[in-house]
Amino acid sequence: MKGLNHMTQRAYIAEISNYHGKDVKIHGWVYNKTGKGKLLFIMIRDGTGIIQAVIFKNNLKPEIFEACQNLTQESAIIVTGTVSEDQRAKGGYELQANDVEIVHIAEEYPISPKEHGTDFLMDNRHLWLRSSKQHAVLKIRHEIIRAARNYFDNLGFTLIDAPIFTPNACEGTTSLFETDYFDTKAYLTQSGQLYMEAAAMAFGKVYCFGPTFRAEKSKTRRHLTEFWMIEPEVAFCDLNQDMDLAEGMVEYIVTKVLENRQDDLEILERDVSKLENIKRPFPRITYDEAVEFLKAADADFVQGDDFGATDETIISEHFDKPVMITHYPAAVKAFYMKKDPQRPERALCVDMIAPEGYGEIIGGGQREDDYDTLLHDIKKHDLPEHAFQWYLDIRKYGSVPHAGFGLGIERTVAWICGRPHIRETIPFPRTMYRLNP
RNA sequence: UCCGGUGUAGCUCAAUCGGCAGAGCGGGUGGCUGUUAACCACUAGGUUGUAGGUUCGAGUCCUACCACCGGAGCCA
CATH class of the missing domain: 2.40.50.140 (Nucleic acid-binding proteins)
Incomplete structure (x- = not known):
């Protein structure tokens, strides 16, 4: 025997x-x-x-x-x-x-098969990962990341890793985590984009995938202090081609999850019909058209402002696919956004809003490629010119139109899994009030 | 940072007008050959977030603080 x-x-x-x-x-x-x-x-x-x-x-x-x-x-x-x-x-x-x-033989296990509160479960996150729903979410996260990388790899992109330590604010708008770096200060990156722009001029089509950090004191179901982004950047690319790339990627990701993670979607009781709908082309509207939806809904919105979370939900409710919104007022967008030559007060940018109220999953657009204009914008935003010298250099040596975007992995996972809170979409979430486990 | 909410057994929650601190799950002991979050019987388990205050008496009312949750702003 x-x-x-x-x-x-x-x-x-x-x-x-x-x-x-x-x-x-x-x-x-x-x-x-x-x-x-x-x-x-x-x-x-x-x-x-x-x-x-x-x-x-x-x-x-x-x-x-x-x-x-x-x-x-x-x-x-x-x-x-x-x-x-x-x-x-x-x-x-x-x-x-x-x-x-x-x-x-295990000691008395803290997580019983009955109901528990989120705080308790998050204190026991190292054990909660064993539960079937958490397991399913993280299997789907893996599938999403694999699909996103395969999508770019299949299109001939090169993975270029961006640094985590940076000498300055990439965008200068949000607060950064500061850390001692020998006898100076360093900051944890909030985006790999600027480095990808340099890499795109070397490799043509590139992407990075890594963690990013925001020291914002945000306390909502859509925010983490540490989250992951996949950021492609393409040389000789305009806004429309950028949007083609973005919708192609999202369609590919959803298709792969439906193909390979059927069982996990079932464990999560996800309405799969909503995902089966995610096929190109996605609707493309301008900021002005989006504002019309808000006016019709009698939303509390100020013309010229960026959209808030409730605004995004109102807009997304008009569509059963992700919607791409372009041509925001340049004033509410980052300094590196290229202005629309037809309407210089508007940016050649795009945000992709996920359906079902999951909010912005992609932000991107065409970058400013003219040296003098970019230098002017850097000064206008009160950014240290010397810190951006290398970035300006890209506009001195064979500058070309180029574009890219960033996809927030956790928001994408939350949407595809139908989870109400982003903190369940990353193995060990970091929020304003949670650094453990 | 601002607004709102919650803190009672290991966990999820109850406790009426301010009047004996309770249940289910989980743990332990015993029983059962088809269970699906099994069931039945018995059993152990408490500084009611912390510090003050009001009261004959506070889980309950008041003040401060702490922790967490939801939302806003900002963003992915």
């Missing part, structure tokens, strides 16, 4: 249907346990799925059965048994156990 078990092949739960009728070993943790005297049901999760092991007293050594009765939630075990099909089991398959090796 022992000898046979030793030969038994290790299997992962996700591929259990390939082992119908065969003996396998499952390495995992006790998700839940129930039973009826001489019969125990142990739900085992192994990171790829959950399966029920049927522990019948007569099929195991007495001391092993007794040990199984004392298993606690999240204890680590290796179960050997025969894979069988059974309608009564969740997932359709179960494991008829003939041996159980106990790797570790």
Whole structure:
């Protein structure tokens, strides 16, 4: 018996249907346990799925059965048994156990199968990751990141990593995290964009993917102090081509999630029909057209301002796809935005607003490529000219029209997963009031 | 930073007009061969966020502080 078990092949739960009728070993943790005297049901999760092991007293050594009765939630075990099909089991398959090796008996687990508050769960984030919904969200996050990178890789983009430590504010508008850097100060980056502009002139099509930091004291469901962005930048590219790239990427990401993470969307009870709708072309409207929606809705909005969260929701409710809004007043946008030659008070920029009230997921546009204009804008924004000398250099040596955008990963995950709060879309969220765990 | 809200058992919550500190889950013990957040019986578990104050008496009322939640601004 022992000898046979030793030969038994290790299997992962996700591929259990390939082992119908065969003996396998499952390495995992006790998700839940129930039973009826001489019969125990142990739900085992192994990171790829959950399966029920049927522990019948007569099929195991007495001391092993007794040990199984004392298993606690999240204890680590290796179960050997025969894979069988059974309608009564969740997932359709179960494991008829003939041996159980106990790797570790877990102490009383803080997260019970009942309801918990968010603060408690976030204090136990290192354990909460094991719960099925959190697991599903992070599997989808992985799929989104993989899809975004594949999209650019397939189009011949080069991944260029931007620095995390920066000497100055990239945009000069929002506050930055300051840190000691030997005998000077450094700041944690809030965007890799400026570096991507330099890289685009070297490689043509580039993107970066990394963490960004904002020291804003924002306390909303859409904000984190540390979040991840994917930022493409393309030389010889105008605003319209930039929007083509953006909608192509979002369509590709949604398609891949629907293709590969069907089970996880189901665990999250996501309305998949809303995602199946996300096909090119996406609607493209101007700032002025968006303002008309707000006027019609009698929104509390000041002409010339940027849109607030409720404004974005009102606008997005007119569409069942992400909507791209262009030509904002240049005054509310960053200094590097190129002005519309037809209307110099407007910027050649684009924001993409996700459907269902999930807000802005993309911000981007065409960059100012004229040296004198850019220098003027830097001075106008009271930015230190010397710190931007290298950035200005890009406009001195073969300057070309170029454009790019930044996609916020966590907001995209929140939208695709249908999660109400962004903090569940990153493994270990950093907010104004949370630095632990 | 501003506005609003919440803090009671390990967790989720109740406690009427200011009058004995409660339940479910989780834990422990026992029972059960088809459970799906099992069920049944028994059992342990409390500085009511902190510090003051009012009162014969405070979980409940007052003041300050702390923690967290939601929203605004800003943004992805």
